[in-house]
Amino acid sequence: MTLFIIRRLIALVPVLLGVSTIVFFILHLTPGDPAQLMLGDFATKEAVAQLREEMGLNEPLYVQYGLFVANIARGDLGTSIAQRQPVVTLIAQRLQATAELALMAMLFALAIGVTGGVLAAANHNSVTDYVTTALSLLGISVPIFYLGLLLILVFSLQLGWFPVSGRGAPLFASIGALFRGEAQPFVTSLKHLFLPSLALGLSFAALMAKMTRATMLEVLQQDFVRTAHAKGLRRWGVIMKHGLKNAGIPLLTILGLQFSALLGGSVLTETVFAWPGLGRLAVDAIFTRDFPLVQGTVLAVALIFVLLNLLVDLAYGLLDPRVTYS
Amino acid sequence: MKALRTIFVALLVAGASVALAQGGVLRVGTVSEPTSLDPITTNNVPSSIIFMQVHDALVTYDQDLNIVPMLAESWEVSEDGRTYTFALRDGVRFHDGEPFTAADVVYAFTAGADPAYQSQWLGRFQQIEAIEALDDLTVRLTLEAPNAAFIDQITYFGIPSSKAHRELGGDGYAIAPVGTGPFKFVSWQRNDKLVLERNDDYWLTRPNLAGVEFRAIPERSVAAVELEVGGIDVAMSLNADDVTRLESHPDITVGSTPTLSYYYVAMNNQLGPLADVRVRKAIQYALPLDQIVDTIFGGVGAIRAYTSMAPGSLAYDESVVADIPGYDPQRALQLLAEAGYPNGFSTTIYTPTDSNRRQLAELVQAALALVNIKVEVRAVELGTMLPITYAGEAPMWILGWTSGTDPNNYSYEMFHSTPEAWAENATTYNTSRYHNPEADELMATARTLTDMEERLPLYRQAIRTIFVDDAAQIAAYHQTFNIAYRNHVQDIFLNRNSRMDLVTIYNNVSLTN
Numbered sequence: 155m156t157l158f159i160i161r162r163l164i165a166l167v168p169v170l171l172g173v174s175t176i177v178f179f180i181l182h183l184t185p186g187d188p189a190q191l192m193l194g195d196f197a198t199k200e201a202v203a204q205l206r207e208e209m210g211l212n213e214p215l216y217v218q219y220g221l222f223v224a225n226i227a228r229g230d231l232g233t234s235i236a237q238r239q240p241v242v243t244l245i246a247q248r249l250q251a252t253a254e255l256a257l258m259a260m261l262f263a264l265a266i267g268v269t270g271g272v273l274a275a276a277n278h279n280s281v282t283d284y285v286t287t288a289l290s291l292l293g294i295s296v297p298i299f300y301l302g303l304l305l306i307l308v309f310s311l312q313l314g315w316f317p318v319s320g321r322g323a324p325l326f327a328s329i330g331a332l333f334r335g336e337a338q339p340f341v342t343s344l345k346h347l348f349l350p351s352l353a354l355g356l357s358f359a360a361l362m363a364k365m366t367r368a369t370m371l372e373v374l375q376q377d378f379v380r381t382a383h384a385k386g387l388r389r390w391g392v393i394m395k396h397g398l399k400n401a402g403i404p405l406l407t408i409l410g411l412q413f414s415a416l417l418g419g420s421v422l423t424e425t426v427f428a429w430p431g432l433g434r435l436a437v438d439a440i441f442t443r444d445f446p447l448v449q450g451t452v453l454a455v456a457l458i459f460v461l462l463n464l465l466v467d468l469a470y471g472l473l474d475p476r477v478t479y480s
Numbered sequence: 481m482k483a484l485r486t487i488f489v490a491l492l493v494a495g496a497s498v499a500l501a502q503g504g505v506l507r508v509g510t511v512s513e514p515t516s517l518d519p520i521t522t523n524n525v526p527s528s529i530i531f532m533q534v535h536d537a538l539v540t541y542d543q544d545l546n547i548v549p550m551l552a553e554s555w556e557v558s559e560d561g562r563t564y565t566f567a568l569r570d571g572v573r574f575h576d577g578e579p580f581t582a583a584d585v586v587y588a589f590t591a592g593a594d595p596a597y598q599s600q601w602l603g604r605f606q607q608i609e610a611i612e613a614l615d616d617l618t619v620r621l622t623l624e625a626p627n628a629a630f631i632d633q634i635t636y637f638g639i640p641s642s643k644a645h646r647e648l649g650g651d652g653y654a655i656a657p658v659g660t661g662p663f664k665f666v667s668w669q670r671n672d673k674l675v676l677e678r679n680d681d682y683w684l685t686r687p688n689l690a691g692v693e694f695r696a697i698p699e700r701s702v703a704a705v706e707l708e709v710g711g712i713d714v715a716m717s718l719n720a721d722d723v724t725r726l727e728s729h730p731d732i733t734v735g736s737t738p739t740l741s742y743y744y745v746a747m748n749n750q751l752g753p754l755a756d757v758r759v760r761k762a763i764q765y766a767l768p769l770d771q772i773v774d775t776i777f778g779g780v781g782a783i784r785a786y787t788s789m790a791p792g793s794l795a796y797d798e799s800v801v802a803d804i805p806g807y808d809p810q811r812a813l814q815l816l817a818e819a820g821y822p823n824g825f826s827t828t829i830y831t832p833t834d835s836n837r838r839q840l841a842e843l844v845q846a847a848l849a850l851v852n853i854k855v856e857v858r859a860v861e862l863g864t865m866l867p868i869t870y871a872g873e874a875p876m877w878i879l880g881w882t883s884g885t886d887p888n889n890y891s892y893e894m895f896h897s898t899p900e901a902w903a904e905n906a907t908t909y910n911t912s913r914y915h916n917p918e919a920d921e922l923m924a925t926a927r928t929l930t931d932m933e934e935r936l937p938l939y940r941q942a943i944r945t946i947f948v949d950d951a952a953q954i955a956a957y958h959q960t961f962n963i964a965y966r967n968h969v970q971d972i973f974l975n976r977n978s979r980m981d982l983v984t985i986y987n988n989v990s991l992t993n
Binding site: 204205236248427429 | 513515521595596598603606650651654655669670671672695696697699701702703705706711861864867
């Protein structure tokens, strides 16, 4: 097991190298000059040339690439061109905000999606099934952007239940405060988190519902399930213990893979809800051709994605005793 | 003892909250996050609207866009128009307690012109030949060549405490600025909240507000909702349909002012059929601009433009406006036939991706189709589009321009010929490749004169040549600057540079209960 983890972590290196290489070249081959964009109005030819020199953009591309890789190897992601702060700092500032958003969205997705899927499968071809299937189709089809605005209009403007936008107290810190007996930060934090994570989680929930339903239907038709029923076990006991547990592995795989979609969706969610996360950072960086910052955020997201899938692989062992790691 | 301390703390807290209630904190929703709060390196609007609350410039505008003293009590321009001598205000202190002196001014301009700082002012400050402190409160600045618009170009160049800037470095200062302005910097969580507090010792007046909180809300309709529920007091830059909704809200006021911004349909004056003035005039006749602008904006957000000079600009000229051709497709067809294109021709129009300009491009496409000019619309991101225009490869494109208030910036900078840049496909603002020696001469002369009254007729003449005689460009619209605010916000002022004034020589915003 330890060996397995170590080997997977070593395999991370070529993956990240590949990602950074692709990002580097896509960025540098896209039209748009960061020096020009930065100077904007009134930039003379000389000023742009001088700035390019200062930024090291006049070096041949392979030299720039070499420097870039060498710096990454030392853990230095460079300095943001537009914001003039170390890229690592900027990412670190945003990471928690996006993490709590993604986590909450995931919780919503699991709670709503798995419940819906199990109910639909257990009541195959019933009204519950049809309603769940229809709702999940709707959920997958509605754009996050639109859904976000809709939620704001209903729950913030009309009902006034939740704040419109912005982030409350940091979630993890407010959980800490909760243990010290202060509930207020935690409540504000959750209130601010609720709508954005719901918007982000719903399409994911819909997908989970569809997948859960399909795999559950398959599992529930297996012989061992029939046997369990024949032994006279309680119906929901069979569905949950024999059914859901065996449907778990494909669901887990999707969970890991779809997490990247979740991070992608966070770009839109963070824009609608003015959430100070990684997605907005990336968008701002792309529009200003802030090379170091784009590279940094993409690398960070890639790293998260790979690590998360490693966790998923490890979790297989918990669900299926036949899985061994070597 | 412990009880005593508790009482003491309670009193302190109570005191603080009373002080805060007096004046209150204004919560402002902006669209874009500032990039940096360092005025020496930064000159983009989202940053500038915030750091100019913390800093003061040497000069500023009054309500009518005349330039008036700020940190400079007065200034003199030499006979040849190249040397400016500024007499600085005495007794002004930075937020860190340091006195404001000539050394701070020299430091700021020198750093801004130094490529090592990678400043957005670099292009403008390269014209500065020398700057020196004559004594503690006098600065002399010399330009390489006379430029009557220079003083206008530094109205938003805030002067930082040179001590703080030196100690923190440009990158450190960007997140912890120390100026002389009406508000002191408190904190900034990026993409979330930026907090300023009142500078009780502000030299101009005591600000009424106890503080200001800026929140960047990128989605404009969300900002409108935030205003409706009272989550913010002011929302800047609104969508047209949100403006209409907010106008009928009992607790909200919508303020609007026309700006000097200028949006246009550009034509490459040296490329293909468009090199022929008859073709350009035909296009002028073929576009029903009143209708087009009304379709896009519905009366909210912009007014129709006739030339690059907006109403309110000193060089605005009714007689030129009257001579800009109206909609006449028959005349357009006739001109096209005369130019040798009886069956029209095909061309391409580039536009940035925002919905207003994309819509403009599509309406231009539809209107020109009626006179047999087939237009392909290409909506691309600005960063991709600009190099294509610099290279002279785009036949037509849509862009906007806003650059201070001086008429020079809306004539010379866009229409004075730049053959060297064109030859090298280099950056230039005359991307239309318009070249008329007569207009060149007028605008170049006006730039060297220091008396505005003498300059204005020259600009008006040049603008007539460019827009009426040569039809070098199609003026489309001037944007209006809209903000909406809760009714308890008093004395807010929108200026024509698309900025909201909080504490100036003519206003001091406060909150009532």
